[in-house]
Amino acid sequence: MKHYEVLFIAKPTLTEDETNKQVDFVKEVITKNGGEIASVQEMGTRRLAYPIKKYERGTYFVVYFIAPTALIAELVRNIRNNENIIRFLTVKYENKKEVAAWDKLSKGIKFSPERRERRAPRENRVQETSKEEKNEEASKEVENTEEA
Structure with a gap:
């Protein structure tokens, strides 16, 4: 078969x-x-x-x-x-x-996230990391304003 x-x-x-x-x-x-x-x-x-x-x-x-x-x-x-x-x-x-x-x-199994990242064009990977960094910076700013 x-x-x-x-x-x-x-x-x-x-x-x-x-x-x-x-x-x-x-x-x-x-x-x-x-x-x-x-x-x-x-x-x-x-x-x-x-x-x-x-x-x-x-x-x-x-x-x-x-x-x-x-x-x-x-x-x-x-x-x-x-x-x-x-x-x-x-x-x-x-x-x-x-x-x-x-x-x-x-x-119905799709590509794993790691493999999808490897397949993404280099420009998209740079943008994705910069978005993550922006989110981290925003959360740090929120924490700093709460402390003050």
Whole structure:
């Protein structure tokens, strides 16, 4: 059994119940064909990079699952026949490093604060430290006025 994710975009004109039915449809196809769903994440309605089938927006969903390889062909066939899903992408995670990333993503774990700081541009890090210093200075001034 391999680790996969399927990202799909539902039409923005669907009601909340109809979009939930699309998610249930994808989950049902996966479970009926021997897959196990790890998590489903709604990414919300976003603007598309370019119009797809005359839609400028779409509701994004990501489903993380473990399944046999034969399931993917059936999943693709079912999603292609679904008129309410305007675009989809299936990703397979193969090596240990990718599977570890899949595990974190499926649990919704984001970057740690230390790693986020390392990824931030140097200018932002300088600004963040200066904000912290300003807060410390302000708290010291408040303490000095209270003592007087």
